[in-house]
Amino acid sequence: MHCYRKLLLVVVAGFSVLVLTGCWSRIEINDNAFVTVMYIDRPEDDQFEVSLGFPLPNRMATGSMSTNTSNGNSYSIVTKRAESIPVAIRKIRSDLSREITWGHCRVVVVGRKMAEHGISQLLEFASRQPSFHTKSYLFVSMATGQDIAKLTPVFERLPSEIVREFAQRHVTLGTTIKDFLQAEAAGGDMVAGLLTLGDVEMISEKGKVSRWVGTDGAAVFKAGAMVGDLDVMQMRAGLWLQGNMKSSLNSLRSPKDNKIISFLIQSSKASIKPHVQGDRIWFTIDVEAEDDIISSESQLNLLDPENINMLEGMLTEQLNGRILKAIKATQAIESDAFNFGRILEWHYPKVWEKNKNQWRDIYKNCEFVVNSKIFVRRTGTEKNSVTSK
Template identity: 35%
Template structure:
């Protein structure tokens, strides 16, 4: 028995060094090329797809880290190819690259609007087939061709794709991931995707040379996984309130006393959605709460007067309600449930959902009533009672004389 235990211990000790063998992968890190962004466009010929991959250039990244001027070139590059499918275009790119392409660092996917109108299903299909591709990567629609975004001058980031990723992470633009779109498939494949344009401007950081910059121009509307319309920037704000994505936002209202502008910073926001069946119809109640700080003011309004603060809150609530209702109205007009209210129906009213599921679009347009209940509060008004430049009235001027 003692001999057995001794042999077992020796066997365990003998196997332990195998755990120290390190990585068993046959492909070294320096033989890989990590893609950070994927641009997908419709090709010049019908049924053709153009794929553009953006990635860091390892040789130039090393030069930058060591403080060596690498000839003034960008630390990133792109490669493009076309094919009858994304997979074929990808293999054609791989055939011309000495490193193995890896999708583990892909955080951004941009789709051209022409291809989006044809349908984004091939893009989602390709993403789900790549084991290393992360479903939490952000997806955007580009005005025009998506690959033009790769030519943007990244002033504050090292790569153009980082600008998009940070905008989505900060919720400055509609935050839509591949997971969100895949989860919408059981509910007719409707959804919202942030829309980006590219403009040419003169850049001070580049010594006055012209360069391309990104602009948030609203949101693309998907119906059956196809682009069917757009939300404007203000309508996008309403949609972001419904989707509980409104953070660190600035809201401008007109002063209820003199009509001048007051800027309010939203530092806390939350949205709750409840459903209630009323006969043969369903009421969807959207309750929005927001805590705001006065950011700046062109109004002579007295911020220490509780009555005037209540007037500001009322004006803010009216604006929030109007924006949210416009986004909801647009949804019903297109028959696109891009807020996935169908999932709420399935959860809260399962028996009714079974009846409506096969004809959900018609019921959504005709039998759903929305009720928007905003509740915004002004928490902080700043250190001064009213604007320091508050004009002197004629009566006050006479008194001073």
Template identity: 30%
Template structure:
């Protein structure tokens, strides 16, 4: 009888379960329509004279494609419009609350890709702001951080002639790895490292082309802000930043130009791939670091009369590349290690991994040990390709002179 029941009435048996599942479904009770939210693309934090913080946000305003409206208090074109709004408060959270009062739609931070801090805020410390970004689930851990001497509000008001908005410009420049790329998560990880010192890319407004409006330009990466813990203590330029990237194994893009010995003209080489690692050594109570750097380059321009297909010429150029790399790293060490005494290279973590017992005893003295750590650069750069032509047609072939 039971068998007959299962064969003839399966629908009657399962129906109560399906009915129960319907009541358990959540539905769309908490949905947020695009027409009801304001999408923030970038945010800036400035210090006011009265001590308050000023938060400036770049909002995405969707418009009908081909519409005649052209942005409001911001810039843009086509279907992408931007809107700039600011609010002040004693804390970032308070300024956020006041900002919401000025916007008819609910603010949504999930699309914010860029945070810009002005120099005054950076010198006071930005850890409390990073704490907010990490605590609130709406903020993205992959948002990129930047520091600028110019007010963040002024930067966010720029009208990009190429990208859809200034947030896209700054984000794309960061992704190109021309300098350091630091996200909210990266900054927090550096802050809780053994040394606790940090670094953030520095941006500056590019002067507009003559004849263009002042706002029709972009901000670009031009160096790195160096922090002791979360407080900015100095800035290094692009050249010194290259050495920093080598020490951190973050070098991705570089064009290096050298002047061969006793020659007129230059040879420019493009970096194909590179990797580096720091090897800590403690011997007779002396703390040392060896930087092992390897790279492969292509020759992309030769304005000399040297035949770059000649192995002796290539060997000489490789030697010059190795010397130039060591020089650049030493410049970085002088400014950051000796002058600023900020361990943004990861030396402390390297010693902790290699010598855990010694590190446990000496870590409280790291601020004394670090400036005196000796660094040796062991570079090995190879030239892989010389291009289609070995020399320019009007130049006779010539071998390099012996060193």
């Protein structure tokens, strides 16, 4: 028995040595080019233009937030055109002295023309590339992806970090490649955040006119192609439906003197339930939120519970209207951009199986009931406007 245990230990030790011989396919870190962002455009009907953003580690000053050094920018954008996205990426790889690595890519920006053509080829590439993160955020540029690539990063090291923060801070919709892949199975309807841009003088750049990028409304997709857009208020309704509305400012006019009262949304949550009765399908949407009053120009007494209840009712009515307006905008173009069909499939799989082929025709006539509850938790120490004193 003792000999058997000894032999077993020798075999295990020998096997361990064999599996610790090293990685045969390793690539040194200095041989990697880390993609942080991908921009895709459609300059011609038979051409794709792909731009990849790479950080330049040798130009990044340790412990500094500066994006510019004496040697130039701390990032690079490489662009190629081809008849397909993979071929364009292959051309980029041919011009690099390092191997392309996708592990750090968290942002994909699609130009408007490319979005209107359809993003099926992008989804095909993302689903087949093993190291590509499907949780990468997808945005649509009102112009081209290349225009967004030219932004001037001020608070961040890389342009991609600025765009990514828009989604992570819930300034706009944080739609991911994974969301689009899931929507593809149900028809390809989806909504994604829009990016806008402009040229302004920046003090941080010594007064030079530089590219500025911000958020706008949302792009509405139908069958994988952009067919319309939502304005900012309708886009924000999408954040409410997702329960992602946080740290956002909302204002209304006081019923007493028509002066502005501003509220800061601290948290929100939403639940959507489908209902089926015979051939009739409708949805109820329940939204709860907590607000703080951060500013008041009105003489309304904010320590009076009746006034607070009145303000909560006004905020609720305002929110109900905005959510319904956003839903009706998607119904008008027959795009289930907020994925109510997937919710129906989850709760009533047999009903979905019966109606999925004509779901868009059903969706455009669906009834939606929105029940919002907004609570004003904190009013501050002042009962009236400070300026009134």
